[in-house]
Amino acid sequence: MQLKKLSLRNYRNYDEVHVETDHMVNIIIGPNAQGKTNLLEAIFVLALTKSHRTHQDKELIQWDARHTMLHGEVEKKYGLCKLDLTISQQGKKAKINGLEQKKLSQFIGSINVVMFAPEDLEIVKGTPSIRRRFLDMEIGQVYPTYLYDLSQYQKILLQRNNYLKQLFTTRDTKAALLDVWNAQLVQYGIKIIKKRQSFIQKLQRWAEKIHSGITAGQEEIKIAYACSFDQQIVEDETVLFDQFMIKLSQVKEQELRRGVTLVGPHRDDLLFTINGKDVQTFGSQGQQRTTALSLKLAEIELIREEVGEYPILLLDDVLSELDQYRQTQLIETFQNKVQTFITTTGIESIDRSKLDNASVIHVRNGSLNN
Numbered sequence: 001m002q003l004k005k006l007s008l009r010n011y012r013n014y015d016e017v018h019v020e021t022d023h024m025v026n027i028i029i030g031p032n033a034q035g036k037t038n039l040l041e042a043i044f045v046l047a048l049t050k051s052h053r054t055h056q057d058k059e060l061i062q063w064d065a066r067h068t069m070l071h072g073e074v075e076k077k078y079g080l081c082k083l084d085l086t087i088s089q090q091g092k093k094a095k096i097n098g099l100e101q102k103k104l105s106q107f108i109g110s111i112n113v114v115m116f117a118p119e120d121l122e123i124v125k126g127t128p129s130i131r132r133r134f135l136d137m138e139i140g141q142v143y144p145t146y147l148y149d150l151s152q153y154q155k156i157l158l159q160r161n162n163y164l165k166q167l168f169t170t171r172d173t174k175a176a177l178l179d180v181w182n183a184q185l186v187q188y189g190i191k192i193i194k195k196r197q198s199f200i201q202k203l204q205r206w207a208e209k210i211h212s213g214i215t216a217g218q219e220e221i222k223i224a225y226a227c228s229f230d231q232q233i234v235e236d237e238t239v240l241f242d243q244f245m246i247k248l249s250q251v252k253e254q255e256l257r258r259g260v261t262l263v264g265p266h267r268d269d270l271l272f273t274i275n276g277k278d279v280q281t282f283g284s285q286g287q288q289r290t291t292a293l294s295l296k297l298a299e300i301e302l303i304r305e306e307v308g309e310y311p312i313l314l315l316d317d318v319l320s321e322l323d324q325y326r327q328t329q330l331i332e333t334f335q336n337k338v339q340t341f342i343t344t345t346g347i348e349s350i351d352r353s354k355l356d357n358a359s360v361i362h363v364r365n366g367s368l369n370n
């Protein structure tokens with residue numbers, strides 16, 4: 001798929017901006033703090049209705065404005081898709097080809113993007129919640145029903161935790177309603193777990209291949225799903241249901257004491273190993289970076305496999321951090337196949353030979369010149 005037009009109004013430091021491109025490689029260039037990342041972020045938001053760098057939607061609205069409007073036109077295999085997203089303090093409104101979508105989950109995934117930014121190193125180095133957010137956003141853009149199941153699960157989890165806290169304060173040890181909450185938690189929890197497991201298995205297959213290529217066969221990467229249940233259990237839905245219920249009954253006393261739910265996909269994690277060693281603990285800075293890169297490249301292939309066409313690749317200031325070999329790997333793998341938007345402060349950090357036929361967009365203080 002290829003983004004042909006992007007228009008923004010009152011988005012971050014852009015009053016109003018229009019971008020048109022027919023190019024596969026688009027370089028967004030300018031000094032620091034001028035709006036380069038804001039432009040990539042806007043494309044990401046059109047795809048996922050959320051930013052990759054903040055949970056606070058209101059940060060996307062220009063200071064003093066009441067709402068922001070994003071418009072994108074994307075050429076897909078089956079034709080042109082026009083997307084409109086309005087974000088205000090009251091919420092979001094989304095349209096596909098002029099038709100308002102009742103649920104955002106119907107809009108998400110209309111275009112697919114893969115963002116690779118310096119903060120992606122945190123997927124490898126950071127906390128489990130960062131890895132869960134990564135998983136949820138990526139699964140969500142390929143399988144929109146996942147987002148519905150996830151929001152149901154999160155609602156039930158919140159209510160169950162509130163109930164546990166209430167039981168604690170009232171010293172009610174009978175906990176008569178807990179079984180009702182358990183059944184609902186497990187119903188949605190197993191959908192999340194199963195989807196995550198199959199997504200990670202596919203991601204693992206691609207990452208292994210790609211990582212081996214980048215490291216000339218020296219390193220074998222594994223991405224494992226760290227979940228409360230063994231892989232064989234997850235594969236059988238009936239067994240998973242029973243085991244989930246059993247685990248909840250085993251931790252009941254503890255949960256009543258602590259007032260929180262101790263079992264479920266809200267505690268999952270991803271584990272990266274290289275040649276059998278945990279990358280988070282033992283990996284060098286370079287290995288951690290390459291792991292993040294392999295992960296992102298794997299995602300591109302996985303989206304192509306699932307959706308039937310390549311996503312748009314957004315590279316935020318990462319080329320300068322990669323050595324020449326990895327830059328070449330990244331650009332050559334997808335040249336002419338994947339539309340790419342690259343931000344940089346200086347064109348000299350990019351291998352010139354890779355820039356033939358690229359469009360260059362200059363950004364200065366929220367204005368473009370291309």
Ligand SMILES: Nc1ncnc2c1ncn2[C@@H]1O[C@H](COP(=O)(O)OP(=O)(O)OP(=O)(O)O)[C@@H](O)[C@H]1O
Pocket residue numbers: 011012013014030031032033034035036037038039058059060061062063317343345
């Ligand atoms: N809601 C907002 N309203 C207006 N301006 C904003 C808003 N949010 C951020 N900005 C401004 O956007 C600018 C930062 O833009 P951006 O993050 O795109 O920088 P950049 O060009 O990618 O820089 P760098 O190379 O340093 O990453 C800052 O000047 C910041 O003050």
